[in-house]
Amino acid sequence: MDTVFKGEHLLPGQIGQFFIVLSFGAALLSCISYYFATTEDAGKLDSVWKKLGRIGFFINAASILGIGSCLFFLIYKHYFEYHYSWAYTSRSLPYYYIISAFWNGQEGGFLLWLFWQAFLGVILIFRAKSWEGPVMTVVALSQVMLATMILGVEILGQRIGSSPFLLLRQSMEAPIFSNPNYLEFIKDGQGMVPSLQNYWMIIHPPTLFLGFASMVVPFAYAIAGLWQKKYKEWIQPAIPYALFACMILGTGVVMGSFWAYESLNFGGFWAWDPVENASIFPWITLVAAVHVLVVYKNTGHSYFTATFLVLISFVLVWYSSFLNRSGILGDTSVHSFTDLGMFWQLVIGIMLFLVLSVVLLVRRWKELPITKKDEETYSREFWMFVGAVFLGLSCFHLLVVTSVPVWNAIFHTKMAPPSDIKNHYNVIQSSFVFVITLLTGFTQFLKYKKTDVTRFFITTGIYLFFAALVTALIVYASGVYKLNIVFVLVMWGSVYSVIANAKVLADAFKGKFKLAGSAVAHIGFGLLMVGALISAGTSTVISINNTGEGFSQDFAKEQNPRENITVYRNQPQKMGDYMVTYIGDSISSPNHFFKINYKKVDASGKVTEEFTLKPKVQVNKGQLASSPDTRHYLLHDMYTHITMTNAITATEGGSESADAAHDADNDDKNYDAPVAHDVAPGDTIKYRDGYIVLKALNKEAKVQNIPLTDSDVAIGADLEIVSNGKKYSARPVYMIKNGNVFDFARKVDDAGLKLRFSKVIPETKKVQIIVFQQPESKKKFVVMKAIQFPYINFFWAGTIIMVIGFFLSILRRNKELKTV
Amino acid sequence: MKKSSIFGLVVIAIAIAVIISVYSNSSTYGSFGDATKTNSELHIVGHLNKSKELFYDATKDANYFSFYMKDNKGEERKVIFTGTKPEDFERSEQLVLTGAMVGNEFHASKILMKCPSKYTQDKIEVTEVKAKQASI
Numbered sequence: 001m002d003t004v005f006k007g008e009h010l011l012p013g014q015i016g017q018f019f020i021v022l023s024f025g026a027a028l029l030s031c032i033s034y035y036f037a038t039t040e041d042a043g044k045l046d047s048v049w050k051k052l053g054r055i056g057f058f059i060n061a062a063s064i065l066g067i068g069s070c071l072f073f074l075i076y077k078h079y080f081e082y083h084y085s086w087a088y089t090s091r092s093l094p095y096y097y098i099i100s101a102f103w104n105g106q107e108g109g110f111l112l113w114l115f116w117q118a119f120l121g122v123i124l125i126f127r128a129k130s131w132e133g134p135v136m137t138v139v140a141l142s143q144v145m146l147a148t149m150i151l152g153v154e155i156l157g158q159r160i161g162s163s164p165f166l167l168l169r170q171s172m173e174a175p176i177f178s179n180p181n182y183l184e185f186i187k188d189g190q191g192m193v194p195s196l197q198n199y200w201m202i203i204h205p206p207t208l209f210l211g212f213a214s215m216v217v218p219f220a221y222a223i224a225g226l227w228q229k230k231y232k233e234w235i236q237p238a239i240p241y242a243l244f245a246c247m248i249l250g251t252g253v254v255m256g257s258f259w260a261y262e263s264l265n266f267g268g269f270w271a272w273d274p275v276e277n278a279s280i281f282p283w284i285t286l287v288a289a290v291h292v293l294v295v296y297k298n299t300g301h302s303y304f305t306a307t308f309l310v311l312i313s314f315v316l317v318w319y320s321s322f323l324n325r326s327g328i329l330g331d332t333s334v335h336s337f338t339d340l341g342m343f344w345q346l347v348i349g350i351m352l353f354l355v356l357s358v359v360l361l362v363r364r365w366k367e368l369p370i371t372k373k374d375e376e377t378y379s380r381e382f383w384m385f386v387g388a389v390f391l392g393l394s395c396f397h398l399l400v401v402t403s404v405p406v407w408n409a410i411f412h413t414k415m416a417p418p419s420d421i422k423n424h425y426n427v428i429q430s431s432f433v434f435v436i437t438l439l440t441g442f443t444q445f446l447k448y449k450k451t452d453v454t455r456f457f458i459t460t461g462i463y464l465f466f467a468a469l470v471t472a473l474i475v476y477a478s479g480v481y482k483l484n485i486v487f488v489l490v491m492w493g494s495v496y497s498v499i500a501n502a503k504v505l506a507d508a509f510k511g512k513f514k515l516a517g518s519a520v521a522h523i524g525f526g527l528l529m530v531g532a533l534i535s536a537g538t539s540t541v542i543s544i545n546n547t548g549e550g551f552s553q554d555f556a557k558e559q560n561p562r563e564n565i566t567v568y569r570n571q572p573q574k575m576g577d578y579m580v581t582y583i584g585d586s587i588s589s590p591n592h593f594f595k596i597n598y599k600k601v602d603a604s605g606k607v608t609e610e611f612t613l614k615p616k617v618q619v620n621k622g623q624l625a626s627s628p629d630t631r632h633y634l635l636h637d638m639y640t641h642i643t644m645t646n647a648i649t650a651t652e653g654g655s656e657s658a659d660a661a662h663d664a665d666n667d668d669k670n671y672d673a674p675v676a677h678d679v680a681p682g683d684t685i686k687y688r689d690g691y692i693v694l695k696a697l698n699k700e701a702k703v704q705n706i707p708l709t710d711s712d713v714a715i716g717a718d719l720e721i722v723s724n725g726k727k728y729s730a731r732p733v734y735m736i737k738n739g740n741v742f743d744f745a746r747k748v749d750d751a752g753l754k755l756r757f758s759k760v761i762p763e764t765k766k767v768q769i770i771v772f773q774q775p776e777s778k779k780k781f782v783v784m785k786a787i788q789f790p791y792i793n794f795f796w797a798g799t800i801i802m803v804i805g806f807f808l809s810i811l812r813r814n815k816e817l818k819t820v
Numbered sequence: 821m822k823k824s825s826i827f828g829l830v831v832i833a834i835a836i837a838v839i840i841s842v843y844s845n846s847s848t849y850g851s852f853g854d855a856t857k858t859n860s861e862l863h864i865v866g867h868l869n870k871s872k873e874l875f876y877d878a879t880k881d882a883n884y885f886s887f888y889m890k891d892n893k894g895e896e897r898k899v900i901f902t903g904t905k906p907e908d909f910e911r912s913e914q915l916v917l918t919g920a921m922v923g924n925e926f927h928a929s930k931i932l933m934k935c936p937s938k939y940t941q942d943k944i945e946v947t948e949v950k951a952k953q954a955s956i
Contacts, residue, residue, distance in 0.1 A: 374823045382823075389831055397838045404846065418845035419861035419918050419929075428841065545882060562883035564904050624907050643904040644878055783882040783904055 005169070007183040008081045009074075013165040016070030017152070020163060023063035023114070024147040030056030031140035038133035038228070053136060054125055060143060061118040067111060067150075068102075071164050075101050080186050083171040084108075084164045090191035092590075100201045101192055103209075106325055106340055107164035110149045112206060116213035117143055124217065131237065134224030135217075142216050145349050149342065162340045194590060194618030194625045200259035204252060208279065211249025212317050215282055217241035218289070219314035219353075222307055226360040231369050235293055235306065240813045242290045242310065247806035249283045254799045263627045267639065267787050268536060269795065272425040274329045277402040278320035281395055286313040288391035291384045298448050299381040303369050305388060311357040316395075318353055322346040328405050378453050380446040387439040394432035401425070430486045433529060437493030440522040441467075441500035444515075463503070467496035474530070478790065479538045491533055498526035517812050521805025524798045531794025535637075542576035543786040564643050567596070569780040570750050571689065571724050582782050583612070584750075585647060591616045592648050594782055596640055598631070613640045615784070617648055624648065637789040644783035671754055671772035678766045687771055689751065690723040697767065701733045712737045715760065717767060723751035732757040734767070745772075752779045847918070851891045855921040861929070864917045866891035868909070876905040889915055889926075899926045906931060 033053035041047035071084065075098055080086040088104040089097075103112050121139045128135050152163025168186070169177040176182045218238045225234030256279070261269040270276065289309035292302040323329055326343045361368075375382035401424070404417050418424040442460045445451075471492040475481045480491055505519040543565040565580075567573045572581045579599045586593045593614040600609035615629040628641035677685045685692040694717060701716030708714055716731040733744040734757040745756040752774035759768035848854075850862045868874075872888040885901045887909075899917060912933040919928035 377823065386827070389827075393831065393834055393838070396835060397842070400839060400842050414849050416847040416849050416863040418842070419847040419863070424842075424845050428838070562881075562902060564882040566878050566882045644876075644882070646878070781878060783878045 005081075005180050005182065007181070008167075009077070009079050012070050012073050012079070013082060013167065016067055016074075016165045017163060019063040019066035019070065020147070020150055020152070020165070023060050023067065024144065024151055026056045026059035026063060027140055027143040027147050028056075030054075030060060031137060031144055034133055034137040034140055038137055042133070047133075050133060053133075053140070057118075057121055057125065057136065057140060057143075060140075060147075061122055064111070064114050064118050067164075068115065071108070071111070072098075072102060074165075078189070080189050081168055081183055083166045083168045086168050086186065086189045088190070088192055090189040092188075093192055093197075096199075096202065097192060097197055100196065100205070103205045104192060104196060105164065107150050107162055109205070109209065110146060111164065112209040113213050114143065114146050114150075116206075116210045117146065117216055120214055120217055124220075128237075131221065131224055131234070134228050135220040138220035138223045139216055142220075142353075145352060148345065149349075159341060160345065162342060195263055195627065197618075198259060198263045198627075200255060200262065204255040204259055207248060207255055208252030211245060211252045212282070212321075214241065214245035214248055215286065215314050215317045218245065218286070218310045222310040223356065223360060226307070226364050229364070229367065231303070231364075231367070235297055236813075236817060238310070239290065239293050239297070240810050240817065242286055242293060243806055243810045243813060246283060246287050246290060247803055247810070249279075249286075250799070250806070251803055253279050253283065254796075258796070261639075261792075262630065267628075267641070267785065268539070268789075269792070270532070270536070272422050274402045275324055277398050278323045281320055281399060282313045282316040284391050284395040284398075285309050285316060288388035288395075289313060291391075292388045295381045295384045295388075299375075299379075300369070301371055301375050301381045302385045302388070303371070305385065307361070307368075309388065309392065311361075315350060315354045315357065316399075318346070318350045322350055323402070323406075328409060376450050378446060378451045378456065380443055380448050380451075383439055383443040383446060387436055387443065390432055390435050390439070394429060394436070397428055397432070398425075427484060427486050430484075430490045434486065434489045434493045437490065437497040437526060437529065440525065441493075441497045444500055444504045444519070444522070463500050464496055467499050468492060470499070471495045474534075478534045480533060483537050487533055487537055490529060494526040494529040494533070496526075498523050498530070501526065514812055517805050517807075517809030519805070520808055521802050524800070524802025524805050526798070527794050527801060528798030531791055531796070531798055535789040535792035535795060539787050539789045541785065541787050542578070543784060544576070564783050564785050566781050566783050569647070569752070570726060571779075572599075575786065576788075580786075582780075586614070590618045592619065594642055594645070594647070596629075596782070596784065598638070611638075613638070615641050617642055617645065619648065632793075634793065635791060637792050639787045639789060640784055642782050642784050645781065647780040647782065670774060670778050672775050674756075674770045674772045676758070676768050676770045678761060678764070678768050680764075680766045685769065685771060687753075687773055689773075690721065690725075692722075692755070692769070692771065693720045694718070694767070694769065695720050698731070701731065701735075706735075706737070708735075708737065715757070715767075717755075717757045717769060719755060719769070721748055721751055721753065723748075723753070726751075730755050732769070734758070734760060749780075851893045852895045852897045852921070852926060853891075853893065855926060859920065861918055861920050864889075864891050864919075864926070865914065866917070867914055868912055869896060870910065874905070874910065878904070886925075889917065897921075897926045898924065899928050901928045901931060906933065909933065 030053050033049045033056055037047050037049035037053050041049045044050075074082050075085045075089050078085065078089070078091055084105055084107065085101075089101045093101065102108050117139065121136065121143065124135055124139060125132060147161075149161045150163055151161035152166060153160055169182065176185060179185075218241050221234040221238035221241070225231055253276075256276070257269040260266065260271070286309070289306060292306040292309060295302045296306045325340070326346050328343075375385065401417060401421075404415050407413060408415055441463065442456075445456055445459055471488070474495065475488055475491055480487055501519040501522040504515055505523065508514070508516040508519055541563045543563060545562045545565040565573065565575055567575075567580055567582045569582050569584075572579045574580075577600055579601060581597045581599075582594060583597045584595045586595065593616045595612050595614055597612045598610065599607055602608050611631050613629040613631055615627065617624050617626045626642045628639055630640070631638040675687075679685060679694050681694050681696050683694050685694075696718045698716040698718055699714075701714040702708075712735070714733055714735040714737075716733045719730045719732070721728040721730060728748045728751055730746040730748050730753075732746040732755045735742045735744065743756055743758050745754050747754045754772035756770040756772070757767060758770050761768065847860070847862050849865055851864060855862060855864065866889045869888040869890050874885075874887045876885045882904060883902050885903060885905045887899055887901075888896055889899050890896045899919075914934045916932040917926065917928040918930040918932075919926055921927075
């Protein structure tokens, strides 16, 4: 082990590792100091413990910046002796993706989470005032737990965490590492997975992790409230933070779904993948929590529900992190996070916060301000409570199904998730959404404490009826009525929610501006559901292909329609209302773009609509990965992706044309049997895809690098080729040099042709042209899938409106905080 | 009875209904032998027989892909997938199929494959392909 390795840059890694240990130590110091500041120095003006806690936390924040800087330096400098930069970057990676390389690995994700949590902690130090001690104890504790995840230190033979500064030679065993010059052989890194090379990957992970990180704040307040027995006081300051967490996490999740829609090829914006589900568990429970927090603040009801939901949200953040990072989802998820050996460490993370919550709740149970009196039936607080419970149930269902591998691991069963899992989720979740959307509508018309019942029933009835009319119209026009009745109900609920909340918003403009936030957020959610329902429910695959030969009778009968269509280069193909043509390629490594032209032609033959999409296939490490391209319209999207092609090779870079061009004998095998035609200038040769005209014979033909003497002859045949309505030209050459006859064939790759000028026949004044045409199978083609997504813009617009609603609510609750 | 207790009971009833529906909907991991005995879809784990033919020819039918898979009990069947051949299929180490037997052939509606990454031995990549489009 005493080998001295050459060329390694160990210093930045050592500094980084030092910062990691420092951040861990500082967080621990901060946590302990804040604990004593709360227990020993409570109420003291200049508590030493508190000062120490602050110093610890600032050092922690600073060292996290230090870790980040070191890691950035390694990636930026291409120090491939470090596993992290080797595994996720390469020299050819564009500089703006270096930022996303930063959080490509799991360690980077933890780092991002640490960073945001430190950021929020610093804000809390300045803003939390009397809450600083207990709240920061919890935040610092979470910071300690997270720091262990990137510690990468061995204690008692057990490695704790995984450090981003691990050296390549430490991370894997290979004979190459016994060579002191091994770095000379590692010229480049692995590069980033192509599908991550997308601008959304620069912005989506930071947003998502800010959302996860901000979950700690309401949790810390709840714990602080229980711990300090300030059962009522914690609620009000926690509400704006909870709203903030909901807003950011919601935005982050939808950004992820937009990324999936834009650059992954599963054909949609939501696939109920376990990783997606896991990211919305805490969102659902915290949204529910926000509602009951407001209920408690206004009426004193639902205390336990509010506390429970806030606590469980943060535990679910850890649970979702466990699902994603422990490798337990291996059999059910497409996301490829693998176990970094931190399975039990992640379990400890969950247990720490779960046990802390449970112990505090149990110990304080008798003192909790739980009302013995029931809520009034016609009161806002009762139905908001019901809504929160239904949100909780919706999350419960998601959790139960997503965790199937966990149940298997615990109970040693061999359950598999439902085989038609999407339908399962869609139907059950829609039932919950139906109830929830109705509640978001009519609850707005109820007042806290007590409401005038008759008037409430009349208005609700009118709105529900009106919504039913609108729904009938939408459902009929969009075709949603063909789906399961549950989806029609959801549509009704969503439309009702939008209309009812629009009324509330209108009133808000008349003076009750306080209510604007919730109205806007609910309208946003309603629109989001409308968009999701129509676009996912009635999206149509337009690349229907019934040309397959059918390999067995059963097969053809059962599996209709077939959703992939083969399109040959320059050969227009009818697809739905469109004529599609694969018109060419453009390559900018590692991206290979396929130009697919869409044309809509009306009855009179006029082109009414034309556009070209460029779906791409990326070549990376010998693997192909395809990304769709989408034409966006106001009311629908046209989505296209390549599922297969023969126009690309895993070793792209010209070798393909090089080996095809020479070796004439072999080359001829790429074509059908040649056909010879004797023609005079002006004659036409017909072939499968069109015709060829011999325009003229040109006696001044030249062939590169072959000088001609006076006795030599070179004649070029000027050919005009019309293939599938497109014109090309070619000039094959016939040559007599030093008494020998040569001919130089010309290829028209776009038309799949090779043309030879093989003979001059003086007697008939004709020449012989040999036509080679490629069989269908050698011609370049793409197999593609095209889907039309109607009204998907409602989904995105709804999200944006919902975020605005959250934002307005934050402003309102923040204002309340100051006035109290 | 108090209103909150009634509501509590309703919630518990829904929770139980959820668990039952998940349990009854949940499929099982099985073998080809199990698949011949049932009409319902199930999940089969196995590996690709690389010595037998993988058939996919886009010029004939872009939506027909067939191969032979051995399940974990060693039984081998021809598998047909309505769709294109997934990238790097030959390199797969393990396959999880979802589908049902039709005659002697297994018709898969979903293939989940695990590939060893060419360059990183320390990582497993997982990809999934589905025959049908997402429908709500």
